[in-house]
Amino acid sequence: MGNNLPNLQLFFASENKFHGPIPPSLCNASMVQMIELVHNSLTGTIPNCLGSHMKSLSVLTIALNQIQATQDADWGFLISLSNCSNLQMLDLGDNMLEGEIPSSVGTLSRNLEYLNMEDNSITGKIPQVIANLTNLHTLVLYGNHLEGTIPTSLGKMKGLNLLILGMNDLSGSIPPTFGNLTQLSELDLSGNMLSGSIPSSLMWCPLQKLDLSNNSLVGPIPRNLFLINTLSIYMKIQNNLLTGDLPIELGNLKNIGELDFSSNLISGEIPISLGECQTLQYLNVSRNNLQGSIPSSIEKMKALLMLDLSHNNLSGSIPEFLGSMEGLAGLNLSFNNLEGEVPTDGIFSNAASASASVMGNDGLCDGIPQLKLPHCSNLTTKKPTQKLAIIFSICGAVVFIALVFALSTFYSKRRKLKANKQTSSINEQYLRVSYAELVSATNGFASENLLGAGSFSSVYKGTMMMNDQQVVIAVKVLNLMQRGASQSFVAECETLKCVRHRNLMKIVTVCSSIDFQNRDFKALVYEYLPNGNLDKWLHHNPMEDGENRRLHFRVRLQIAVDVALSLEYLHQHKPMPVIHCDLKPSNVLLDGEMVAHVGDFGLARFLHQGSEETTSWASMRGTIGYAAPEYGLGNEVSIHGDVYSYGILLLEMFTGRRPTDSKFGESLGIHKYVQMALPDRATEVIDRHLLAETEDGEESTSNSDSIVDLRIACITSVLCTGISCSQETPTDRIQIGGALKELLAIRDRFDKELCAEGEPAN
Structure with missing residues (x-):
């Protein structure tokens, strides 16, 4: 390529279907300034010569591919890139890079401003020499397996604006030298194993976003942390071991949008100064040791949408003003020591009962008749016209908690920091939709817009104006009359707030409201994928809409790889693997480029997730034909169960037969x-x-024998992988990572030999 285009300056090839390795001849394009190869299916390693003759190269982005580095030599390209004195941006995120980041990263251009290696499988420590990149303003190493301590030398990078090190295995304390980062607006250290206290020196950072959640941090929250007046998006420090009181300085965060202190050991009373947080929308202080009464100053928080004070030791009565806060959409006061009558207005009303929970407070009384609560012994001190209600149901509490986390996810800006990429037209930040908007978007949930229906939900196609653009959406409406639907909604919210991958469905927002008949309404809004689900492509009329809708071998193989990539991501998710529990063709959606996206997390759960629920949802383990045999015996869910479902999916994709095909009978099954x-x-x-197709997807009976034999051999290998995944005994199944490697090898073999035959590899 570089030999034929010696004067090439700009090479933009993002968002295509290119596969195979990056050609080494690209190294000869000595005049090139920008190379963008984002979101393809490129494999192999980065040529070690890349950059050696590219003095003018300023941008290199290879994110969202399947580029590998399995040995030290595969990182040799960094040495060549050190010759690129004008390099400003290097994006290697969302690939399959392994091993340690070599010290040669410290020799990259001093002009480098953006370095992203997120969502790979990089191990080892963060090199101290990375601090040599003194002009770096964005460093993203999120979602790897990095270990050891955070280098104190990072505190020398005074130009850093974003430092994203979350979801790794980092340990030790947070370096106090971070206080020197006087340009830092976002710090994410979540999902590691950090210990020690939060350094008070962070007060010198002009942070807008701070996420220290899911670590093992101890000690009190530094008062100075609440003096960062630039904090405007969120402060997340949940799931640590923090102690002490919430300081009165909390009220200084007048511009903050979200605060999450949940699941710590915080004690004392909720400070009255909390009422000064006038823009706060989400507050979660659940699962601490807070005591005292609910402060009356909360009434001043007009922007508050979600409030979770559950699982503390709060006492006194429920303030009446909570029922008159018009914007309050979710309230959880459960499992405290509250007593007395419960307001019946607003969020406490029957129509909003699923949005509030006060269960687990033995001193509460009266309420709507169906709650069967005891009558209050003395009503003389209350207004005679006031109705009392206690809003209960475990379902309601769980739904609320999930809704808090799900909606707060959409409040925060998406952490993908990839510049110069074509992203979705749907902006996730601050998006809010009402029931009325969804009615309008789907033409009243008209039957002609119905895309599909399941036991818990129906999905409708719609169009909405978002960020001044008209976009197409898919609205998943929960059938709340169906037992288990609410738990399905919770599961999907809980899962989707934690995961992000190019082969997973992208959620836009959620809606938890009431319809025009004052009935509870819950829906999830997804980005619409125009090519529907895999099941329709495999089994429906191939000439639907007058077009040949059959999938030829190469496309099926790539879809199988896409699904395996998504499962590998879920199963390696930290701090806990995610089990999908319902993998099947109808839950694999295809976008306009036929890239597969796994969806429907309504049965998903985290590995070792508590299973106290006795609902029908809690006992569900997938769909007949795809669910692992051990689930029928009542066994707990596991990654092995997902692998079994994936194996059945592979067999279905390449035999064209459903696992429930009557041809198999009860004793045979698709595996046998x-x-x-x-x-x-x-x-x-x-x-x-x-068997009949040619390599352009058309059917023919005149294929050359060698190409037919090649296709049969490759399909046979895929079927063998499907057999290995769907073994009856869980421990006999290969892991999804092993299956993925086998499929990648099959794909590369097919492409290579097809090219040798002079045929295009579609």
């Missing part, structure tokens, strides 16, 4: 059906459309 045919009689079980 395929296993008995391999390897000698593979053609008897392979989808006949795959």
Whole structure:
């Protein structure tokens, strides 16, 4: 490439379907200034020569591919890139890089401003020499396996604006030298194993976002932390071991949008100064040791949407003003020591009962009749016209908690910091939708807009104006009359707030409200994917809409790789793996480029998640035919169960038969059906459309023997991988990472040999 285009200056090839390795000949493009290869299916390693002759190179972005680095030599490209004295941006995020970041990273251009290696599998320590990049304003190493302590030398990078080190295995304390970062607006150290106290020196950082959640930090919250008047988006320090009181300085955060102190050991009373946080929308101080009464100053917080004070030792009565706060959409006061009558206005009313919870307070009385609470012994001190209600139900409490976390996710800006990329037209920040807006978007949930329906929900296509653009959306409306639907909503919210991957469905927002008949309404809004689900492509009329809708082999293989990538991400998620629990073709959605996105997390849960629920939802383990056999025996969910479902999915994709096909009968099943045919009689079980196709997807009976044999051999190998994944005994199944490597090898072999035959690798 570089030999034929010696004067090439700009090379933009993002958002395509390119696959295979980056050609080493690109190294010869000595005049190139910008190389953007984002969001393709590129594999192999980065050529070590890349950059060696590119004195003018300023931007190199290879994010969202499948680029690998499995040994030290594969990182040699960093040495070549050190010759690029004008390099300002290097983005290697969302690939499959492994091993340690070499010290040569410290020799990169002093003009480098943006360095991103997030969502890879990088191990080892953060190199001290990375601090040599003194002009860096963005450093993103999120979502790897980095360990050891955070280098104190990072405190020398005074130009840093964003430092994102979350979701790694970092330990030790937070360096006090971070106080020297006087340009730092976002600090994310979440999801590590950090210990020690929060350094008070952070007060010198002009932070807008601070996330120290899910660590093992101890000691009191420094008062100086509440003197950072630039904090305007969020402060998240939940799930640590912090002690002491909430200081009165809390009221200084007058511009903050979200505060989460939950799941710590904080004691004392809620300071009255909290009422000064006039812009606060989300407050979660649940699961601490707070005591005293609910401060009356909360009434001044007109912007408050969600308030969670549950699982503390709060006492006294429930303030009446909570029922008159018009904007309050979620309230959790459960499991405290509150007593007396409960307001019945606003969020405490029957219509909003699922949005509030006061259960676990033995001193509360009266309420709506169906709650069967005891009558208050003395009503003389209360207004005679006041109705009393105690809003209960475990479902309501759980729904509320999930809603707090889910909605707060959309309040914060998406951490993907990839410049010069074509991103979705839907902006996730601050998006809010009402029931009325969704009615309008879907033309009253008209039947002609119905995309599909399941046991818990129906999905409608719609259009909405978002950020001054008209976009197409998919609205998943929960059937709350169906038992388990609320838990399904919770599961999906809980999962989607924690995960992000190019092969997972992208959620836009959620809506938890009431409809025009004052009935509870819950919906999730997704970005619409125009090519529908995999099930329709595999089994519906191939000439639907007058077009040939069959999937040829290469596309099916790439879809299988996409799904495996998403599962590998979920199963390696930290701090806890995510189990999908319902993987099947109808839950695999295809975008306009036929890239697969796994969706429907309504049955998903985190590994080792508590299973105290006795609902129908809690006992669900997937769909017949795809659910692992051990689930039928009542076993707990595991990553092995997802691997089994994936194996069945593979067999279905390449045989064209559902696992519930009557051809199999009760004793055979698709696993045995395929296993008995391999390897000698593979053609008897392979989808006949795959046997007849040419490499442009059209059917033919005149393929060259060598290409037909190649396709059969590759499909046979895929089926063998499906058999390995769907073994009856969980421990006999390969892990999803092993299956992914096998499929990548099959794909590379197919492409290479097809090119040798002079055929295009579609």
